[in-house]
Amino acid sequence: MSELRLNPATGEWVIIAADRGGRPHDFAHPGRSRRKLPPLVEGCPFCPGNEGMTPNALLELPSESSGRWQVRAFPNKYPALGPGSASGATSEGPLFAAVTGEGAHEVLVETPLHNRFPADRDDGEMALLVQAYQQRYLALQSHRSTKYVLIFKNHGEGAGTSIEHPHSQIIAAPVVPEKEQRRCQIACEHYDRTGRCLYCDIVNEELRLASRVVYHDNQFVVFHPFAAGRPAETWIVPRDHAPSFGHVDEQGLRAFASVLLQTLRQLRTAFGDPDFNYAIHTAPKDEEDRPYYHWHLQLIPRMTKAAGLELGSGMYVNVAAPEDTAEAMRQARP
Numbered sequence: 001m002s003e004l005r006l007n008p009a010t011g012e013w014v015i016i017a018a019d020r021g022g023r024p025h026d027f028a029h030p031g032r033s034r035r036k037l038p039p040l041v042e043g044c045p046f047c048p049g050n051e052g053m054t055p056n057a058l059l060e061l062p063s064e065s066s067g068r069w070q071v072r073a074f075p076n077k078y079p080a081l082g083p084g085s086a087s088g089a090t091s092e093g094p095l096f097a098a099v100t101g102e103g104a105h106e107v108l109v110e111t112p113l114h115n116r117f118p119a120d121r122d123d124g125e126m127a128l129l130v131q132a133y134q135q136r137y138l139a140l141q142s143h144r145s146t147k148y149v150l151i152f153k154n155h156g157e158g159a160g161t162s163i164e165h166p167h168s169q170i171i172a173a174p175v176v177p178e179k180e181q182r183r184c185q186i187a188c189e190h191y192d193r194t195g196r197c198l199y200c201d202i203v204n205e206e207l208r209l210a211s212r213v214v215y216h217d218n219q220f221v222v223f224h225p226f227a228a229g230r231p232a233e234t235w236i237v238p239r240d241h242a243p244s245f246g247h248v249d250e251q252g253l254r255a256f257a258s259v260l261l262q263t264l265r266q267l268r269t270a271f272g273d274p275d276f277n278y279a280i281h282t283a284p285k286d287e288e289d290r291p292y293y294h295w296h297l298q299l300i301p302r303m304t305k306a307a308g309l310e311l312g313s314g315m316y317v318n319v320a321a322p323e324d325t326a327e328a329m330r331q332a333r334p
Contacts, residue, residue, distance in 0.1 A: 001019075002015055002016060002017040004016075004315075005226055005227035006227060007225070007226075007229075008202060008226070008227075009186060009199070009202065010182060011182065012229075012314065013315050014229050014316050014317075015315055015316070015317045015318065015320055016316060016321055016322075017317055018318075019320070035116075036116060037115035039114055039115055040114055042164070044163070044165050046107075046109045046167060047112070047165060048068065048069075048112045052128075054074050054077065054107070055074045055077060056074060057072050057073065057077065058073045058106065058136070058139070059072070059073040059132060059135060059139075060073075061132055063112075064124065066145045067162075069112065070112065071108065071109065071128050071131075071132040072109045073106055073107065073108045073109070073132060073170075074106065074107055075105065075106055075107075077102070078168065079105035080105045081102065081103030081104060081105050081171060081173060081174075082101070082102070082103065082104065083102065083104070084100055084101065089314075093228075094140075099174055099175060101174075102145045102174050103143075103171065103172045103174050104170070105172075106136060106170045107167055108129075108132055108133070108167060108169065108170065109165065109166070110129050110167055110168060111166055112301075114164070115165055116166060117243050118155065118261070118264045119261070119264045119265045119268045120271070123258050123260075123261060126257040126258070126259040126261040127142055127254050129168075130254075133254055134245065134253060135171075135282070136151075136170050137149050137245060137246050137282075138298065140170060140172035141172075141246060143172055144293040145172075145174045146172045146173070147174055147180050148175070148177060148284045148285065149170065149171070149173075149282070149285070150170070150173070150279060151245075151280040152168065152170065152277065152278065152279040152303040153168040153277065153278050153279075153281065154169075155165075155276045155277070155278075156274070156275025156276070156302065158302040159275040159276055159277045159302045160277070183281065184283070186292075187199070187293050187294070188292045191291060195293050197241050197243075197292060200294060202225075202233075202237075203221050206221065206223045206225075206226075207221060211326065212225070212267055212323055213322045213326065213330075214234065214263070214266065214312045214329045217255075217259075218239065219240070219256075219257065219259075220236055220237065220239060220251065220259045221237050221240055222234060222236050223235055223326065224322035224323075224326040224329075225322060226322065227323075229300075229316035229318055230300050230301060230302075230303070230304060230316065231271075231303050231304060231320035232267065232274075232303065232324055232329065233298070233300050234263060234267070234297055234300070235299070236263060237296040237298040238252070238256070238294070238296070241291075242294065243283040243287070243288055243291070243292075243293040243295060244282050244288040245280050247254050247288070263299065263329075264299075265332075266329045266330075267299070267329065267334060268303060270329045270332035271301060271303065271328070274296040274301040274302060274303050276299060276300060278297055279297070279298055280295065280296075281295060281297070281298060304318075
């Protein structure tokens with residue numbers, strides 16, 4: 001029988017209807033052709049030698065072996081937000097508020113190799129990528145107009161990517177998105193009631209119950225949340241309380257990179273290399289030093305599609321119980 005579960009971090013209801021989906025491995029896809037792509041593609045703007053096809057680099061981190069760039073960041077050629085004057089947009093009365101889309105939208109090319117997808121990399125490559133994430137995060141946080149920075153990745157056509165060369169994106173927005181405001185509000189209310197961080201409490205309870213935990217060590221916990229909205233939705237949460245991704249030290253970044261790589265390999269092994277999105281949730285700019293928030297990465301595999309029920313009600317239907325998908329990933333050998 002199906003079950004409605006309340007997400008303690010967002011206040012959203014999710015329908016867990018495992019009988020609609022069969023066994024967890026039924027979601028697995030055959031091997032993807034993207035793993036058979038050549039290492040360089042003529043005309044790809046993200047491949048080495050084609051740097052002139054993109055805006056000038058904001059950051060280039062070199063490979064230890066070749067000395068050439070390994071990770072490269074630059075402004076998105078077709079940005080959702082960009083530099084501009086804060087006086088350009090006007091509200092149309094009390095119901096129709098508007099602000100200028102001043103901010104930043106950057107592309108971060110993760111590797112010079114067109115076919116070097118995340119689960120194929122080594123710890124050093126992933127550590128360099130995570131280091132680049134933090135460097136650009138800190139740079140964008142310093143902008144006058146920035147209120148919130150989001151680091152995210154779309155992997156595969158089903159996740160919304162338009163260029164197959166592995167890359168991530170970073171948005172600096174002049175407002176805090178409503179969903180992030182809601183997360184902060186709920187976390188703040190929990191802290192006011194209990195004196196504790198909501199995410200620390202979630203992590204401790206997941207560790208106690210163990211059924212949804214994929215992996216844990218002394219620095220990070222990887223689990224499928226109680227009210228997962230999609231099959232195999234995965235959270236990676238630091239065990240030590242930390243509101244901001246920007247404050248993570250070098251050792252913590254390396255540990256995070258290693259756990260992220262392991263998680264992506266387990267996802268590929270357990271579910272046949274699905275398309276996915278991930279995003280790093282971190283405290284808004286003006287709340288980084290407050291005690292109630294806790295940065296974390298949310299990974300959403302794209303193995304099912306939202307339809308009328310989800311769009312009409314706002315309640316996602318998850319056709320695989322997170323206890324079952326977590327077990328499938330625990331059994332997967334990266």
